[in-house]
Amino acid sequence: MAEVKQGKYLGLPMVISRTKEQRFGYIRDNIKRRLESWKNKLLSPTGKEVMLKVVTMAMPTYVMSCFKLPRKLLKYINSAMANYWWGEMNGKNKIHWISWKRMAEDRQEGGLGFMDLEAFNKALLGKQVWRVITKPNLLVSKVLKAKYFPKESIFTCKAQGNASWFWKGIMEVRGTVEEGVRRRIGNGRGTKIWEH
Template sequence: MNRAVELQRFNGFSFGGDDLVISHLQYADDTLFIGEATTENLWVIKAILRAFEMASGLRVNFHKSCLMGVNVSNEFMNMGAEFLNCRLGSVPFKYLGLPVGANPRRLVTWQPLLNTLQNKLSVWGNRYVSLGGRLILLNSVLSAIPIFFLSYMKMPVIVWKEVVKIQRKFLWGGVSDRKRISWVKWETICLPKREGGLGVRDLRIVNTSLLAKWRWRLLQNEDAMWSWSCDVRSVGGEVAQNLNWFSSSVSRTVSNGRNTRFWLDKWTPDGPLMLKFPHLFSLSRSPEATIGDMGNWLGEAWFWDFTWRRNLFVWEENQFHSLLSSLRPLVNRTGMDSWRWEPDPEGVFSARSVYSLLVHRWSLANLTIHQHKEVLALVWTSKAPMK
């Protein structure tokens, strides 16, 4: 396929500011051809599949293959499906359990998930489960089923309310149809036990924690092909209480300083230097320079070299000396700079650490819970089994 694109026999789909062209994607034993709706592309696809059969001795199962089009006439789609001897598909479609091409903001996209949760409750319909047992089932089953969806799509508020409605009804009333009173608000139930909650995972925070993995991967590989399609700005939300929670939780580990901006990136314990020394930042001739550009190696020693728009006044020189005293020289010429996840002692990112961070931020924002934290922690010190 790559050769066909190079010879301009197959026209892939181009998008993005850099005219990125994608002709095919592969995952495991699945192959997805992406291109313009032309007869020439159909001939190339059929020729490639036939060549694959002859070279490998395998046969393509066209009955399990389908042809899908976006803004393509029905006449062309019917002709293409008959030409390739495959069935017609439509967008959105389901792949590996996820709706591809669906609008995640619509309730209908999440309806299969809600149906799965309801069906799971019907399985437990004829069983008596105590409150402790319902809590275990809630954490291990009802809160685990949506994980796959939450790893790729942001859950709308209306869907979250429906899921919480199912979870709350099961926790307080089991699977009976009788309406029971919810004695504690759901936000308190989702707090850790040491803070007076039941330890039930808040799916809003779980969703944010799982989506944060994509933002972290984007930091690790900003030139990845998939990065153009990710709107990492949506990672956050009301549960974070602070839209800058992710930026404040990452920092740069400096080696050669070639990939870390001196003024703009967070690589010192006090945060970005542009915030700590804003006046010196405004006087710098290289506000976007990297650390490696702000000095020179003399033998095995590193020396800082700053250039200013004008000569510094005496009081500005005092700030400059304060800046120099807060810097540490580079010690590695060959190593590459990397990102560090501050909440983890080892600097390793994980969704679990993100969840703990956001839950802690939420509990601090709730002054009532924070003030009574020590008292509420005593609630769960009993060694009696939950009933």
């Protein structure tokens, strides 16, 4: 029997049957290949910063807007960028004089302004929650509502064990979104006085 290969649609895996780490390994491989192809010695620190921010940090953005990436993968990406930043000599990484966390701080605080990928992933998924709330007539909002929360709010529905990876990612960040959401009463018809 022939093995069926899983394809991609719009750059995302169509079926996620294995662990997320295995399924999103192509992101790690693409970043590794891209960093290895750049000539580290030929770039100034400014050139390295631009390459890391514009290319490397942008590569997983589309996937992060749909799935919660594993923390291990995000740590690998940060580590690969730090290794590229500090460079290597004779096949060994040079000393990292400042931690990546310090380099990721804002410029006003003494860092270089690299993105915190985990927080960025949460923000992108939070944007999806916000889209479901504010644009209920979109097809994706209608499908998610019909499948996962037909009679309740996105904030009160239970996370199902057999849900898609997309929905599981949204469920992990909905609490963060809920903290910042405020209800406008308007005419009061849609407001449940004891629940809202």
